[in-house]
Amino acid sequence: MAQINPSILSADFARLAQEAERVHGADWLHVDVMDNHFVPNLTLGVPIVESLARATDIPLDCHLMIEQPDRWAPQYVEAGAGSVTFHVEAAAAPVRLAREIRAKGARASMALRPATPIEPYEDLLPELDMVLIMTVEPGFGGQAFLDIMLPKIRRTRELISKHGLELWLQVDGGVAPATIERCAEAGADVFVAGSAVYGAADPAEAVRALRAQADA
Numbered sequence: 593m594a595q596i597n598p599s600i601l602s603a604d605f606a607r608l609a610q611e612a613e614r615v616h617g618a619d620w621l622h623v624d625v626m627d628n629h630f631v632p633n634l635t636l637g638v639p640i641v642e643s644l645a646r647a648t649d650i651p652l653d654c655h656l657m658i659e660q661p662d663r664w665a666p667q668y669v670e671a672g673a674g675s676v677t678f679h680v681e682a683a684a685a686p687v688r689l690a691r692e693i694r695a696k697g698a699r700a701s702m703a704l705r706p707a708t709p710i711e712p713y714e715d716l717l718p719e720l721d722m723v724l725i726m727t728v729e730p731g732f733g734g735q736a737f738l739d740i741m742l743p744k745i746r747r748t749r750e751l752i753s754k755h756g757l758e759l760w761l762q763v764d765g766g767v768a769p770a771t772i773e774r775c776a777e778a779g780a781d782v783f784v785a786g787s788a789v790y791g792a793a794d795p796a797e798a799v800r801a802l803r804a805q806a807d808a
């Protein structure tokens with residue numbers, strides 16, 4: 593079954609515990625960590641993740657859009673994240689980092705910006721629990737879905753199957769009722785949605801509706 597991960601980037605940062613409650617039934621809560629270096633925006637860090645992990649039963653899916661993930665990612669596992677995604681463009685030693693995230697007890701995930709191809713990283717797949725294909729340039733919520741990423745989603749799914757792996761394939765950026773079916777058809781099974789969930793009158797219902805669409 594498809595997993596739907598609402599992004600709290602589109603939530604009210606002053607009320608994160610209540611915002612988590614508004615998406616009850618979501619599979620994971622997607623937490624966008626931005627450092628104003630890897631992307632031109634600044635959000636939140638380890639202390640807020642630590643508090644949020646205590647405040648909600650929904651497991652946290654931390655997406656690190658930061659420089660030096662080798663140094664920081666393990667701290668997000670210690671803060672309570674159940675899944676930690678680093679950008680391969682920023683990682684100095686992605687294999688060592690994925691192993692460290694797993695050894696500390698979280699799922700390890702690698703993200704690719706739109707201009708980063710999957711092929712050079714084929715051999716890393718067995719070290720990972722998830723690959724994140726960005727379907728917008730990372731940095732902001734509410735951007736238009738990049739259709740040109742669909743072939744990369746498809747190729748990544750093919751590589752995962754070729755190696756007989758159980759990896760999850762996540763898409764993030766512009767995922768909405770108008771785009772989620774194309775992502776699912778291309779092979780994605782974990783869907784991040786920010787504005788499409790928190791912009792809805794009933795965010796929990798939006799999560800259910802997106803999941804039903806992806807599973808159709």
Ligand code: DX5
Binds near residue numbers: 601602
């Ligand atoms: C963008 C973030 C996304 C963002 C998605 O850099 O990684 O997680 O919150 O927002 P929407 O779903 O509105 O495109």
Ligand code: ZN
Binds near residue numbers: 599624
């Ligand atoms: Zn994200």
